Amino acid sequence: MDHSTGAPRLPLGPDDLPDGLVTADANGRVTCFNAAAVRITTVPARQALGAPLTEVLPLVDLDGRPWWQLTDPYGGLATRTRQPERNLLLPGGREVLVSARYVRTAPTGPVHRLVVCLRDTDARRRTERSHAELIATVAHELRSPLTSVRGFTATLLAKWDRFTDEQKRLVLETVDADAARVTRLIAELLDISRIDSGRLEVRRQPVDLATAVGRHIQAHVADGRPAERFLLRVRPPLPELWADPDKIDQILANLLENAVRHGEGTVTIEVAPAAGEEHGGSGGGTAVTVSDEGPGIPEESMNRVFTRFWRGSKRGGTGLGLYIVKGIVEAHGGTITVGRAPGGGARFRFTLPVAAPAYLD
Structure with missing residues (x-):
């Protein structure tokens, strides 16, 4: 039940996932090929289902070596349960992020099901550009107040006796305002980090x-x-x-x-x-x-x-x-x-x- 609407909550299916999902059975034949996998690989689902996984996804690493031969999920190390995400190439040279999980019937038993996740590198590049832009913005916003604080404090230390009390107060008020600006910016960065990671706490x-x-x-x-x-x-x-x-x-x-x-x-x-x-x-x-x-x-x-x-x-x-x-x-x-x-x-x-x-x- 969806408590926000009062209506029955429908379960999510593979086609609702934003990333490509491909599963293969114990014989290495594709049993699931969701909509995102179709979009990323341009292989129709009807062509993929039932076909050998190595033919549907003929992946190679960045050096051109066949990935399935290197990892050997069905005949390799019996204790391995996953392959970490890495950059691989689809036919035509399109780069894609691939990770895999091995489902075994027992801790060291044969692979019962292979689950492969595909992510388009365009999304990762957009994230990287966003992070780079954030870093550039923060560096720019921090530079001005920090330069001001450093300049005013250096001047005060070097020429303290030459300033009147009123002038000293004005300088310290400016330094205080710039320090507050830096504090606000750092607070904003922490908020963004928590929002992006889903860790923003709400104390009601x-x-x-x-x-x-x-x-x-x-x-x-x-x-x-x-x-x-x-x-x-x-x-x-x-x-x-x-x-x-x-x-x-x-x-x-x-x-x-x-x-x-x-x-x-x-x-x-x-x-x-x-x-x-x-x-x-x-x-x-x-x-x-x-x-x-x-x-x-x-x-x-x-x-x-x-x-x-x-x-x-x-x-x-x-x-x-x-x-x-x-x-x-x-x-x-x-x-x-x-x-x-x-x-x-x-x-x-x-x-x-x-x-x-x-x-x-």
């Missing part, structure tokens, strides 16, 4: 979303922004929400800061009950909508807003904030969308499902 407790939004508005006002720029609308009755308060603060801080920095006019925040269908029929939850009256987000950019490094303008930032926001919302079992506000600006809406104490992580 009761959260009053309306109060949390009000606290963030007060912080902006205390920072010098006019109070009339913010409009908070709360539509009761709000369901009880169990969520991670620190991570909810991350979401609100990012969305409000974006609306203030990149938007114009009044920033409207609405906190209201969410319809059950927004959570797959799970009984509803809470929805928060943040909108502004600025130029908005171009239609062609809407599908990239929650990706890494997307920046809505040239006004600074790493372009990682909304990617992290989406990861946090989804870790809570919620959803987030972006669209155009009635006033023409950007409109972000995230919904969080009802979660009772028994649902705590």
